[in-house]
Amino acid sequence: MAAISREEVAHLARLSRLAVTEQELDQFAGQLDVILQSVARVGEVAADDIPPTSHSVPLTNVYRDDVVQPSLTQDEALSGAPDRTDDRFRVPRILDEEV
Amino acid sequence: MSDLTRMSAAELAGVIKRGEASAVEVTTAHLDRISAVDERVHAFLHVDREGALEAAAAVDAGDRTGPLAGVPIAVKDVIATKGVPTTAASKILEGWKPPYNATIVERLQQAGTVMLGKTNMDEFAMGSSTEYSAYGPTNNPWDLGRIPGGSGGGSAAAIAAYEAPLAIGTDTGGSIRQPGAVTGTVGAKPTYGGTSRYGLIAFSSSLDTPGPCARNVADAALLHAVIAGHDPRDSTSIPQPVPDVVAAARRGADGDLTGVKLGLVKEFAGDGSEPGVLGAFRESLEALVKLGAEVVEVSCPHFGYALPAYYLIAPSECSSNLARFDGVRYGLRVGDDGNRSLEEVMSLTREAGFGPEVKRRIILGTYALSSGYYDAYYGQAQKVRTLITRDFQSAFEQVDVLVSPTTPFVAFPFGSRTSDPYQMYLADLFTIPTNLYGGPAISVPCGLSDGLPVGFQVMAPTMADDRMYRVAAALESAVGTLTPPEL
Numbered sequence: 001m002a003a004i005s006r007e008e009v010a011h012l013a014r015l016s017r018l019a020v021t022e023q024e025l026d027q028f029a030g031q032l033d034v035i036l037q038s039v040a041r042v043g044e045v046a047a048d049d050i051p052p053t054s055h056s057v058p059l060t061n062v063y064r065d066d067v068v069q070p071s072l073t074q075d076e077a078l079s080g081a082p083d084r085t086d087d088r089f090r091v092p093r094i095l096d097e098e099v
Numbered sequence: 100m101s102d103l104t105r106m107s108a109a110e111l112a113g114v115i116k117r118g119e120a121s122a123v124e125v126t127t128a129h130l131d132r133i134s135a136v137d138e139r140v141h142a143f144l145h146v147d148r149e150g151a152l153e154a155a156a157a158v159d160a161g162d163r164t165g166p167l168a169g170v171p172i173a174v175k176d177v178i179a180t181k182g183v184p185t186t187a188a189s190k191i192l193e194g195w196k197p198p199y200n201a202t203i204v205e206r207l208q209q210a211g212t213v214m215l216g217k218t219n220m221d222e223f224a225m226g227s228s229t230e231y232s233a234y235g236p237t238n239n240p241w242d243l244g245r246i247p248g249g250s251g252g253g254s255a256a257a258i259a260a261y262e263a264p265l266a267i268g269t270d271t272g273g274s275i276r277q278p279g280a281v282t283g284t285v286g287a288k289p290t291y292g293g294t295s296r297y298g299l300i301a302f303s304s305s306l307d308t309p310g311p312c313a314r315n316v317a318d319a320a321l322l323h324a325v326i327a328g329h330d331p332r333d334s335t336s337i338p339q340p341v342p343d344v345v346a347a348a349r350r351g352a353d354g355d356l357t358g359v360k361l362g363l364v365k366e367f368a369g370d371g372s373e374p375g376v377l378g379a380f381r382e383s384l385e386a387l388v389k390l391g392a393e394v395v396e397v398s399c400p401h402f403g404y405a406l407p408a409y410y411l412i413a414p415s416e417c418s419s420n421l422a423r424f425d426g427v428r429y430g431l432r433v434g435d436d437g438n439r440s441l442e443e444v445m446s447l448t449r450e451a452g453f454g455p456e457v458k459r460r461i462i463l464g465t466y467a468l469s470s471g472y473y474d475a476y477y478g479q480a481q482k483v484r485t486l487i488t489r490d491f492q493s494a495f496e497q498v499d500v501l502v503s504p505t506t507p508f509v510a511f512p513f514g515s516r517t518s519d520p521y522q523m524y525l526a527d528l529f530t531i532p533t534n535l536y537g538g539p540a541i542s543v544p545c546g547l548s549d550g551l552p553v554g555f556q557v558m559a560p561t562m563a564d565d566r567m568y569r570v571a572a573a574l575e576s577a578v579g580t581l582t583p584p585e586l
Contacts (some may be wrong), residue, residue, distance in 0.1 A: 017442065021451060036466075082432035
């Protein structure tokens with residue numbers, strides 16, 4: 001049985017904000033199925049009592065002193081923007097314009 | 100003077116320091132070499148001729164005492180370089196010029212190195228062949244019809260083709276070591292947190308580790324020492340002194356490994372390495388025994404689950420990290436016709452800007468992190484990560500380092516593994532466990548199989564990077580370095 005269906009891949013692509021083509025859906029569904037069947041092997045390991053590792057360095061929050069450090073200027077921060085208005089990133093409309 | 104492009108980084112630093120050649124002459128020789136061969140190799144995505152000559156002139160005009168003053172270097176295109184195009188080999192970042200330098204780049208400048216340009220790679224460092232670069236693959240200098248490894252194939256090929264004596268790579272699942280192995284060069288993955296990730300375009304943040312690529316072990320150690328060390332701008336950077344890798348490489352070059360215990364991982368034995376790879380590996384092991392090392396078989400029962408765990412953890416982190424490419428702050432924006440919504444523009448931008456492997460991994464990661472599948476996939480993979488770490492820890496109670504072939508097969512022909520992504524993933528079978536554990540590992544050339552280079556991997560405990568350099572340098576002293584055929 002397939003581990004993942006074409007419909008599921010389409011749903012995941014929407015969640016991932018990828019406007020995939022029909023052709024890609026066909027291709028990815030088959031390939032992801034092969035990959036998922038292979039990686040599902042992690043489930044063979046009995047690990048109920050094993051703590052998860054998210055990171056190899058034991059992490060605690062790292063803070064710095066609250067003093068002003070050099071940082072990018074507004075112009076530098078905006079230098080790579082595909083579109084800008086004045087000192088801001090310009091984006092397409094976010095809300096429906098049915099006012 | 101003999102050909103400047105054939106010299107090691109250490110030799111070049113000496114030549115420049117003694118005034119036998121200027122930094123500008125050394126840089127020009129390498130830029131000329133790039134002009135002569137890179138059309139065929141395609142190691143570089145961007146050559147910064149002007150910037151390089153300027154940096155070299157500054158070395159000539161001033162301080163020549165930095166450890167690598169005037170030595171040219173190539174930098175993987177996943178690392179931010181101020182004012183110099185940085186694309187991660189993706190269309191989504193085409194033409195992007197970062198407004199800041201990565202910490203590593205700052206340290207390279209402080210050491211006096213001269214950056215020649217940015218090297219090709221698999222898009223966002225996802226791949227083992229550079230075939231997933233949006234700008235076309237890099238060709239292996241040993242055989243231009245074969246892959247140079249990946250993701251850092253450009254960095255490895257650049258040094259193998261004598262376009263640069265040194266290069267920077269990044270290793271998330273083997274992206275420094277596997278290209279090193281298949282191009283006959285040295286590639287080292289430092290301890291995770293031993294080198295700063297600040298300014299690295301993130302793929303899998305808990306695994307990404309920048310490190311050195313070179314033509315010999317001593318040069319790799321010199322570069323390692325320059326870039327390593329705590330960085331307050333990376334919260335996962337380890338606030339401890341860097342082990343003396345340069346001294347360790349020097350010690351290893353003496354060729355005495357008396358009392359050093361090498362662990363042979365039992366679980367790797369049956370894992371489908373090509374016979375030629377296994378042959379070169381076994382001969383190298385015998386060479387190390389002749390230098391006084393002892394070989395002990397150790398069991399790492401969970402290593403067989405490393406590849407599946409990695410291909411859940413890395414895509415999960417990638418699906419989150421690559422959410423930043425939304426067509427708002429940098430890079431490509433597609434379909435903004437004044438009518439479409441932000442969400443539509445975002446989806447069209449990402450569809451147009453990302454290549455197939457990146458899309459596959461984003462979708463796979465989104466799946467593994469979604470409710471209902473999280474426990475079975477991502478959660479379970481994290482537990483496997485704990486078990487693999489325990490395997491390493493118990494192995495290092497018995498031996499000083501672990502050894503294996505770096506990759507199961509030599510450089511393969513283009514196109515032979517792209518139709519089945521999982522076949523490509525197998526290239527990282529032996530390199531991935533180290534990334535999940537966080538320790539250091541190095542690949543050093545150990546011979547040829549059918550005329551193509553084979554890599555020998557040495558894995559050490561976390562923050563014992565010096566140990567792997569010692570063993571690697573000893574092996575190099577016994578088997579020598581490899582020279583590719585003339586291009």
